[in-house]
Structures are given as structure tokens and as C-alpha cells.
Amino acid sequence: MLSDPTEAVNITSHIQHIHGTYGHSALLSVQYRSSSSDKPVVKWQLKREKPITVVQSVGADIIGNLRADYKDRIQVFENGSLLISNLLLSDEGTYGVEVSITDDTFTGEKTINLTVDVPISKPRVSVPSSAVLELADNFTLSCFHDNGTKPLYTWLKGGKTLANDSRILLSPDHRVLTISKVTMTDDDVYICLVENPISSGRSTPFKLTVYRKQKDKYSL
Known part of the structure; x- marks a missing residue:
């Protein structure tokens, strides 16, 4: 009882x-x-x-x-x-x-x-090239890290967070950033930020250089 x-x-x-x-x-x-x-x-x-x-x-x-x-x-x-x-x-x-x-x-x-x-190890950014031609190229940045569970990815451009828009496409997990029809405004510094509940890491800043497209010398 x-x-x-x-x-x-x-x-x-x-x-x-x-x-x-x-x-x-x-x-x-x-x-x-x-x-x-x-x-x-x-x-x-x-x-x-x-x-x-x-x-x-x-x-x-x-x-x-x-x-x-x-x-x-x-x-x-x-x-x-x-x-x-x-x-x-x-x-x-x-x-x-x-x-x-x-x-x-x-x-x-x-x-x-x-x-x-598992803590996030230092991320790194993989790119096909560090320079692109204005309006002619698309550009893809991929974020990698060796260790870390439950990663959340964020891309920073000039210190500001990037989100999907008409030219910016983030993969579903935000690990891959694609910029379509690159313009001069995309010439900037990019950083991949990776976080989980116990840690965070930032990639070394990556500088994308955009070259202005030359006008056809025969055009009026």
C-alpha cells in the first residue's frame, strides 16, 4: 500500500x-x-x-x-x-x-x-576557378569539412548572409552555392560558415574576381 x-x-x-x-x-x-x-x-x-x-x-x-x-x-x-x-x-x-x-x-x-x-573541423571552399567573365559564366562554390555532425551551412558575401534569389541558388543543405550569369556585383569575398550544436567553423575567405566583358570592337 x-x-x-x-x-x-x-x-x-x-x-x-x-x-x-x-x-x-x-x-x-x-x-x-x-x-x-x-x-x-x-x-x-x-x-x-x-x-x-x-x-x-x-x-x-x-x-x-x-x-x-x-x-x-x-x-x-x-x-x-x-x-x-x-x-x-x-x-x-x-x-x-x-x-x-x-x-x-x-x-x-x-x-x-x-x-x-563531433565538433566541426575548419571548412574549406572548393571552386573551379578564382576568376570568371561577367555575364558569360555561372559559378559554383562548394563547402567541405572533414569532421562534424549535424552541420548547418551558411554562405557569407562581404560579411552578409546569402539567400536564394533570381541568380543565387543554394543546394537543399546549403553546402553548394551557385551564381548564375555572374555580374560585377559578384566580385567580392565569400566565406562558408558551418555550425552544429557544440561548435562552428569558418573557411578561409575566398576572393572571386569578375572580369568585365569587353564590347565587340566592331559594334556601333
């Missing part, structure tokens, strides 16, 4: 989402309150179609054996918080924690979302 609700475990957390870095640590920080002096029973699960039990503990003392993929990477603190070390991309997801004191006490629950990303 459950005890009076005033004896329920109350869990609080100042965070709802953590942006973790691959290979680093992430602290899923919670705190609990209870009228009991007994140590809490803590259970952390990674919510999947079939939930994965990450760890169970009494206070900070882990119960049983950890899964092989969590061995030597998990620590539970007295307040119920979970520390995951040497983060893997597979650690990303929604984590739920249950804290109870005895079988007769209401269980407190809390969820925290964890994303895991």
Missing part, C-alpha cells in the same frame, strides 16, 4: 537538454527531496522503442553489472545525477530517471534529452 503523497519523492532538474561532445563527459544533473533518511533507489533508462536500462543504484552504489557498452563510463551520485564519460554517438537520446526510497513511497520521475556531436 502506498504511503501518504506527502512522502513522495520529488525530483527537480535545472536542465532539460544537454549538448554533449563526442569523447567528453556529460552530467545529467538532478536533485531529489524526500522525508525519508534512507538512501534512494535510482534507475536511469535510455528511452527507445524498447527502453535500455543504463544503471540501477542504491544511492551512489551501482547494483549488478553494467552493460558492456556502459562499462567504466557510468557514475551515479548521491543526489541521483548520472555522469556518462567518453561519450559515444549512440549515447544520444532521451534519458529517464526514477528515484524511490522504499516500495511504499511514490516514485519521482524526470527526463533529460542528450545530444552528442
